[in-house]
Amino acid sequence: MRKTRREILLSAGKYILLTGTAAAGLESLTGTASADTTTPASDGYKMADHWWGMTMEVDKCIGCGNCVRACSKENDVPEGFYRTWIERYHVKEGDMEHPTVESPDGGMHGFPPTSTPVDKSFFIPKLCNHCADSPCTQVCPVGATFVSPDGVVLVDQSYCLGCRYCVQACPYGCRFIHPTKNVVEKCNLCYHRITKGLTTACCEACPTGARKLVDLKNPKDPVHDFLRHYKVQVLKPHMATHAKVFYKDLDGSVR
Amino acid sequence: MRVSFQDAKHLISLVGLFAAAVGVFVILRAAVVPAGFGKYGHYRAGAIDDNRARAVKFAGQGECVYCHDAQLQVRDSGRHKTISCEACHGPQAKHVASDGKEKPAKPDVIPLCLNCHEKDAAKPAFLPQVVKADHYTGTTCSDCHQPHNPKM
Numbered sequence: 593m594r595k596t597r598r599e600i601l602l603s604a605g606k607y608i609l610l611t612g613t614a615a616a617g618l619e620s621l622t623g624t625a626s627a628d629t630t631t632p633a634s635d636g637y638k639m640a641d642h643w644w645g646m647t648m649e650v651d652k653c654i655g656c657g658n659c660v661r662a663c664s665k666e667n668d669v670p671e672g673f674y675r676t677w678i679e680r681y682h683v684k685e686g687d688m689e690h691p692t693v694e695s696p697d698g699g700m701h702g703f704p705p706t707s708t709p710v711d712k713s714f715f716i717p718k719l720c721n722h723c724a725d726s727p728c729t730q731v732c733p734v735g736a737t738f739v740s741p742d743g744v745v746l747v748d749q750s751y752c753l754g755c756r757y758c759v760q761a762c763p764y765g766c767r768f769i770h771p772t773k774n775v776v777e778k779c780n781l782c783y784h785r786i787t788k789g790l791t792t793a794c795c796e797a798c799p800t801g802a803r804k805l806v807d808l809k810n811p812k813d814p815v816h817d818f819l820r821h822y823k824v825q826v827l828k829p830h831m832a833t834h835a836k837v838f839y840k841d842l843d844g845s846v847r
Numbered sequence: 848m849r850v851s852f853q854d855a856k857h858l859i860s861l862v863g864l865f866a867a868a869v870g871v872f873v874i875l876r877a878a879v880v881p882a883g884f885g886k887y888g889h890y891r892a893g894a895i896d897d898n899r900a901r902a903v904k905f906a907g908q909g910e911c912v913y914c915h916d917a918q919l920q921v922r923d924s925g926r927h928k929t930i931s932c933e934a935c936h937g938p939q940a941k942h943v944a945s946d947g948k949e950k951p952a953k954p955d956v957i958p959l960c961l962n963c964h965e966k967d968a969a970k971p972a973f974l975p976q977v978v979k980a981d982h983y984t985g986t987t988c989s990d991c992h993q994p995h996n997p998k999m
Contacts, residue, residue, distance in 0.1 A: 748894030
């Protein structure tokens, strides 16, 4: 069967679609060699040596709001938005399904005193859980948010489109759109501090050690004893996000 | 033989077209994809450094000890020993960088103490708590309590 030139060009057009695949293959052959996370940055920080997370000892949290204030000062968090916040729970006896939760200004200025201690009540500090299998990073259409090689969920603010997919994808409500920059904002675990050997601003300011930055890859970190000895839980374990903020003494009513 | 290769010319131009399209794709991609994209994963490697670039504001407990041994000793002898200096004094990186010349603001004592110590049902039992109206007698807390070791 002879084909007309027109038919050949039409089917050629379809094959042109393959060029993307071919070019990507070409690029993976010739492109950058696999990245090396073990080479230290100029200041000696090696990403491959760390896997960051946090522990929360709920029974030590006094709801003072020091962490929220410290975070907002350290990271210039816009007013009315919080990268970390504290919730106060009141749970009626046995009624785990309907806790009353309040978080005035994210707990920034502490909490108005509650007088009648009829309910069980306690504070829950929250922040980005720096999930290893995070839904927020998976939905980003441009690769502007990602889990870094040392386990921190970061945002590339110069590349973010502000499309808000990740804000919706986060099961913990940890993301927001910066009101003036119009790009997404979230806790970056004080990445500028922890990579210099400091703790996060919130942990620095916590008066009781209720929250502690931990490095799960450091064999000397007390977190290993902590996880071996205490009964811990992550928030929303059914989401299977591989969250790395471990709560000790967490009540079942906490969502 | 001649019959099966009768369209060879078309094939050659097809191959040429294909190669040109690959070339255009590679050039376009290089122009559109930012530097360092894909080095560690599906993101711009430089974003990691961008996140590191911010200036530190809380100098950290490790800094204060160089110059404030007196306050440190008092604090460590009482129950405020778990509280870092900057938890009460706020971010002091500038104070440290200026060797103490840039003076920290005085803490606003009453709200500072009460954020932690005002009685609340949700607060854990180990924390000593007071009801402001009953306890506070008109002066500021630090008139009676030394903030670094508040034991009476």
